[in-house]
Amino acid sequence: MxxxxxxxxxxxxxxxxxxxxxxxxxxxxxxxxxxxxxxxxxxxxxxxxxxxxxxxxxxxxxxxxxxxxxxxxxxxxxxxxxxxxTVHPLFSSDPLAEADANVQPGIIHKYQGRALLLPATGCAVNCRYCFRRHFDYADNRISRAQWQQSLEYVRSDNSLSEIILSGGDPLMLQDDALHQLICDIEAIPHIRRLRIHSRLPVVIPQRLTAQLLQRLSNTRLNTTLVFHINHANEIGCELQQQLSIWKQSGITLLNQSVLLKGINDDAQILQQLSESLFESGVLPYYLHVLDRVQGAAHFDLPDDAARKIFRQLHSKLPGYLVPRLTREEAGKSGKTLIHML
Ligand code: SF4
Structure with a gap:
């Protein structure tokens, strides 16, 4: 061929x-x-x-x-x-029941003090294990007027202090649109923190433009960029070079991974990932067990196996390089730390 x-x-x-x-x-x-x-x-x-x-x-x-x-x-x-x-009886199309928390198009409010805005309805990569593989992005494609309604929702809730830009992938927005969105969020006095979750720079490191760096460095919001990297092989030379610049910026750089059978279900692989992340200025933060989404059962590991890998990882690394092993559960107001159970 x-x-x-x-x-x-x-x-x-x-x-x-x-x-x-x-x-x-x-x-x-x-x-x-x-x-x-x-x-x-x-x-x-x-x-x-x-x-x-x-x-x-x-x-x-x-x-x-x-x-x-x-x-x-x-x-x-x-x-x-x-x-x-293969249809699996314990897996569903909406494992986190996000439809219930999708208070209006473009916004998910399920955690206290934090709301997720979904400014982009697509990603740069479709990961086969994605828990939003059945999410109705078409229904969440919002007009400019609806966008203002989402911001109005944030403005009217004083209990919110953090906005999480999630997706889809928020860095799919052009820099100008992202700039405007950040300006709108900055204008809401009770919002103090901005968190951006993105896998785009991992699959296209050129997304970490100088313009983006400048914008995120110049905001009153305490800003965190959370990468989604599952294996040390994903940190290529190009990404390493970009991160060596970004780590000087004062923006907090974190990573969250998904524990995936056949990909990173091994303490040595995860150790390598944590060490590579840290060398690039990124702290490992969460290690999620798989959200049980229909179509991804072949990536799933039993909790006992996940805990065993976690214990091995814990014995190999200093505490600050060990990500928290968590599960997200529908209806809960935070993640569940499963290595404690
Ligand atoms: S980048 Fe994230 S949201 Fe997009 S397909 Fe991959 S896991 Fe899902």
């Missing part, structure tokens, strides 16, 4: 151009990584899985994967799997 040309992205290339060149089919990922073809039955199921949750992966992220290895931890996160079509 012919091979797709490898990425030619360099650090000068605009992140939007790189995003536009993303791969969008399992077939193209296989060609790009020179992977063997699946059986006819697996291919049919892969196609069903791709219709349920489309394939999307930027080339710089795939460049971090080992060609020819279908078990590579990066490949497994983005290549659809026939197992996604």
């Amino acid at each position: 012919p091979i797709i040309a490898r990425s030619t992205a360099d650090k000068q290339q605009d992140w939007r151009q790189i995003l536009a060149q993303s791969l969008k089919t399992a077939h193209d990922i296989r060609r790009y990584l020179e992977l063997p073809s699946p059986s006819d039955e697996d291919q049919r199921n892969e196609q069903i899985a791709s219709r349920q949750f489309p394939v999307l992966v930027p080339r710089p992220f795939l460049d971090l994967a080992e060609p020819g290895n279908p078990d590579d931890p990066i490949t497994r996160q983005v290549l659809p799997d026939a197992d996604e079509t």
Whole structure:
């Protein structure tokens, strides 16, 4: 099978151009990584899985994967799997019951003192384990007027002190739109903290533009950027270089990971991740067990296995490099620390 040309992205290339060149089919990922073809039955199921949750992966992220290895931890996160079509009775399309907390389009309010704004309705990568793979982003695509209503909701609730920009991926917004949004949030006196959750810089490090750095450094809001990195192989040279600049900025850099069977369910792999993050100026913060979303059961680990890995990790690292092992549960006002249970 012919091979797709490898990425030619360099650090000068605009992140939007790189995003536009993303791969969008399992077939193209296989060609790009020179992977063997699946059986006819697996291919049919892969196609069903791709219709349920489309394939999307930027080339710089795939460049971090080992060609020819279908078990590579990066490949497994983005290549659809026939197992996604198996319906599991304990898994659901909305494992965190976010529909109940979706108080109006574009805003989720489930934690005390914090509200999630969903300013962007897409991501730069579709991770096969994503707990929002069935989330109705179409219903949350909001007009400018509705956007003002979301801000009005925040303005009218004095108990809120932190805004979390989540997604989709909030860094999918252009810098100008993000600038305006931050200005609107800064104008709400009771909001003191801004937290941005993003996986975009991991898959396209060029998203960490100088303009973005400048904007986030110049706000009265205490700002945290939370990356979503699951394996040390995701921290390539380009991301490392960007982080070496960002860590000087005073913006708090954290990471949260998902514990994924076959990808990072090993204390040594997680140790390597924590150490690589810290060398890049990022503190490991949360290690989430999988949210039980339909289509991702093949990534799930029993809690006992998760706790065993956590204990091993704890024995290998200083406390500040050990992420908290947590589960998010529908209806609870915070995450549950499961290593305590
Ligand atoms: S970047 Fe985050 S929200 Fe987007 S698909 Fe991946 S896990 Fe889901």
